[in-house]
Amino acid sequence: MSDDISRRLALAEQAAREAGAKALEYFNHRDQLVIETKRDAQDVVSIADREVELLINGQIARAFPDDGFLGEEFGLQAGSSGFTWVVDPIDGTSPFVNGMPNWCVSIAVIHQGEPVIGVIMAPCQQECFVSARGQGATLNGKPLHVDPSRTMQNHVTGFGANSYVTPERVGEIAAGITAVGGNFFRNGSGAMMLAWVAAGRLVGYYEPYMHAWDCLAGYCLVNEAGGWTHAFNTDGEALLRGAPVLAVAPGAKADLLKIARL
Ligand code: IPD
Ligand code: CA
Ligand code: CA
Ligand code: CA
Structure with missing residues (x-):
């Protein structure tokens, strides 16, 4: 290093x-x-x-x-x-x-x-x-190591929402996680839930709109533990804007990306 x-x-x-x-x-x-x-x-x-x-x-x-x-x-x-x-x-x-x-x-x-x-x-x-x-x-x-074989089925997927997201979309995300046989979870701290993806407690985390300070530490943790993260643009003004945040175990990536429409 x-x-x-x-x-x-x-x-x-x-x-x-x-x-x-x-x-x-x-x-x-x-x-x-x-x-x-x-x-x-x-x-x-x-x-x-x-x-x-x-x-x-x-x-x-x-x-x-x-x-x-x-x-x-x-x-x-x-x-x-x-x-x-x-x-x-x-x-x-x-x-x-x-x-x-x-x-x-x-x-x-x-x-x-x-x-x-x-x-x-x-x-x-x-x-x-x-x-x-x-x-x-x-x-x-x-x-910490993310289990690459885990899917959303029978596992717990975190998601979050704030007032940038419509109530209808919140319902759709919960429904999407349920429909693939997963359990949805929210504890009120998106950063902590990202750390829990790195720790293998959650199989993934999705939130439609978060800021850099909410997600970048969690993204580093998830990547280093062997998970996958959706790109977050940090160039210039983009660092101050929000963007979708998604972090996931490789085996659950396709399902969670579909639910997130990413
Ligand atoms: C919030 C939390 C929440 C998430 C929001 C964030 P804050 O951060 O991470 O779980 O759903 O999008 O803004 O305001 O408690 O630092
Ligand atoms: Ca925050
Ligand atoms: Ca804060
Ligand atoms: Ca805040």
């Missing part, structure tokens, strides 16, 4: 763990949080999201001042090194503010358009998923 990537990988894991601990403090005192809405009533946020992003941003700016940084809450700061950090400080804000444990810190690093590092820290479960391009994926230090 190049030194450029290994130094960033060490920081990504350290920052995810520290950010996770800070978010957990807020989670344990969430009755004191003021919950605000952003784009619509389903899109919630609190000071916890902003403070956790600032913590991660500060650590990266000190260690790699020439790297770019894109976070969900404060947007893009361009860099000059060719590396950009893409961070969701709390993915699963809705479960977080409602007292459910399905939320995580998601940190990716992209280089030449590709996610080369993906770290997802789930503090309530004390699970830290780590991956770097060409180095495999691990959960708390144990290697």
Whole structure:
């Protein structure tokens, strides 16, 4: 692994763990949080999201001042090194503010358009998923491998939806998964469900429209564990736009692509 990537990988894991601990403090005192809405009533946020992003941003700016940084809450700061950090400080804000444990810190690093590092820290479960391009994926230090022979039938497929997606489409996706003999699942954190694809808990994950900070760390994990991911364009302005997100075990790819109409 190049030194450029290994130094960033060490920081990504350290920052995810520290950010996770800070978010957990807020989670344990969430009755004191003021919950605000952003784009619509389903899109919630609190000071916890902003403070956790600032913590991660500060650590990266000190260690790699020439790297770019894109976070969900404060947007893009361009860099000059060719590396950009893409961070969701709390993915699963809705479960977080409602007292459910399905939320995580998601940190990716992209280089030449590709996610080369993906770290997802789930503090309530004390699970830290780590991956770097060409180095495999691990959960708390144990290697992760997607089973290539698994199909959707009798297995669990995650899907997510937000207000960019019509209610009719949500119903069709659930129906499509059911029709091939699969079980559909949603826990409120798309990033965590992508990590669960890498861990073989879910056979796949599909969401019609997500942002780079929701999916790139999970994509690195899934690819490094032997799964397949649908391309997500990170060139220029495309990095800020949303796109369909699909990650899947190879044996379930054809069925899930059909349901996703991709
Ligand atoms: C959301 C979660 C949710 C997914 C949404 C995302 P947030 O991220 O990942 O599961 O369905 O599309 O926006 O707002 O909790 O960081
Ligand atoms: Ca959000
Ligand atoms: Ca998110
Ligand atoms: Ca978020």
